[in-house]
Amino acid sequence: MMKPITTALLASLTLAASAQAQVSPTPLSEHVGGRTVTGITMRPIPGAKPQPMRLYPGRSITPTQMVVSHTHQWPGIYTEATFDGTGLIVRLNDSVNILRLYIDDQPPVTLTKPGQIDYEVKELHPGAHRIRLEKITESQSDTAKFEGFYIVGQGHELDTPTRARQIEFIGDSFTVGYGNTSPKRECTTDEVWATTDTSQAFGPMTAKFYNADYQINAFSGRGVVRNYDGFAGDKLPTLHNYTLFDGKTEYKAEGWQPQIIVIGLGTNDFSTALKPDEKWKNREDLRADYRKTYVTFVKTLRTKNPTAQFILMASDQSDGEIRDQVLQVEKTLEAQGETKVDTIIFTGLDYAGCHAHPSVADDLKLKGLLMDYINARPELWQGK
Numbered sequence: 001m002m003k004p005i006t007t008a009l010l011a012s013l014t015l016a017a018s019a020q021a022q023v024s025p026t027p028l029s030e031h032v033g034g035r036t037v038t039g040i041t042m043r044p045i046p047g048a049k050p051q052p053m054r055l056y057p058g059r060s061i062t063p064t065q066m067v068v069s070h071t072h073q074w075p076g077i078y079t080e081a082t083f084d085g086t087g088l089i090v091r092l093n094d095s096v097n098i099l100r101l102y103i104d105d106q107p108p109v110t111l112t113k114p115g116q117i118d119y120e121v122k123e124l125h126p127g128a129h130r131i132r133l134e135k136i137t138e139s140q141s142d143t144a145k146f147e148g149f150y151i152v153g154q155g156h157e158l159d160t161p162t163r164a165r166q167i168e169f170i171g172d173s174f175t176v177g178y179g180n181t182s183p184k185r186e187c188t189t190d191e192v193w194a195t196t197d198t199s200q201a202f203g204p205m206t207a208k209f210y211n212a213d214y215q216i217n218a219f220s221g222r223g224v225v226r227n228y229d230g231f232a233g234d235k236l237p238t239l240h241n242y243t244l245f246d247g248k249t250e251y252k253a254e255g256w257q258p259q260i261i262v263i264g265l266g267t268n269d270f271s272t273a274l275k276p277d278e279k280w281k282n283r284e285d286l287r288a289d290y291r292k293t294y295v296t297f298v299k300t301l302r303t304k305n306p307t308a309q310f311i312l313m314a315s316d317q318s319d320g321e322i323r324d325q326v327l328q329v330e331k332t333l334e335a336q337g338e339t340k341v342d343t344i345i346f347t348g349l350d351y352a353g354c355h356a357h358p359s360v361a362d363d364l365k366l367k368g369l370l371m372d373y374i375n376a377r378p379e380l381w382q383g384k
Helices: 189-195 202-209 283-304 318-335 360-375 378-382
Strands: 012-016 031-033 036-044 064-072 078-085 088-094 098-103 109-112 115-122 128-135 144-151 155-157 166-171 213-218 260-264 309-315 341-346
Touching: 031 213, 036 144, 078 144, 088 098, 088 128, 098 115, 128 144, 144 155, 166 202, 202 213, 202 360, 283 309, 283 318, 309 318, 309 360, 318 341, 341 360, 360 378
Parallel strands: 166 213, 166 260, 260 309, 309 341
Antiparallel strands: 012 115, 031 078, 036 064, 064 144, 078 128, 078 155, 088 115, 088 144, 098 109, 098 128
16 A cells, blocks of 8 residues: 655756756666556766767767666556655656656646656655656557656655555546547547546546556457447457557566456447448347457456456447447356456446547546445455
């Protein structure tokens, strides 16, 4: 569980160029939430002067150092640390996302496509501090990197927070928070990106209420067997096997054993009409394939998560087709011996977000539904 730390006032935040910042050679230990690939990146040493090259007179090279990097692509990634000190560097290599930086309980700082920078937090009051960085946008085509927290000046790291509770959210655009902060339904591609805030989607809000670590393994437009309007591309059960969307970086669930797994899939399978060139002859063929594949997906997840509670979520849209198919999936799983699966059907949303997606107000309603279910079953957090 995260230890409480006395809040210190944030005096100022300054964007500093690499050459202006003095960084301690040892980065802070951080707690990373979500799927990332950890590796080593070479970066210029902050403040280091170019050095002449002996073999090439008149030429110089800037000294570099190895830094630990976390490459990510799924939504909802976050990283956090605690330290005692008055200044910190947040090292980023991200030209595709909007990020939010939290220091203690102060209002967050928003970083939009910051690129390769060292972001310096300066003039903190002496004492203990919490820092947290969250990715709030969806980046389906591009990866980005977080390259560590570094103490500036005097200070030392404190214990990295750990949590006993874990919850995983698997889904599509509803789970991503697609355009959920938009004031209108009709949006351009850029407006969808700018108004998507995964941190305000129902998953992260629910997890934070319970002080649980979480993964948001969701991808807009993807379904169980059919993507939105039948477009080509991997379906969510296939994507779920990977850390990055490259079809080869397989996910290794080290230290990840969620007590609760929430799945919301089906909107993209059923919200549009079948096209003549699709593989299903009719709607019933599609439904049968959906049910069979969904059951197999849950059973595959069960082998990896033997004590988890599954919560299947479905809307009442598409004339109840999604609801009916998900309820049949639950019924089939129970008939095959599954004892820890339930379904939550949600109705009455305003769908005021981009392209008639759930709004933040809707996300709060979905959070409430999940909390009602979980609060009535506190034993779930013990894996019972």
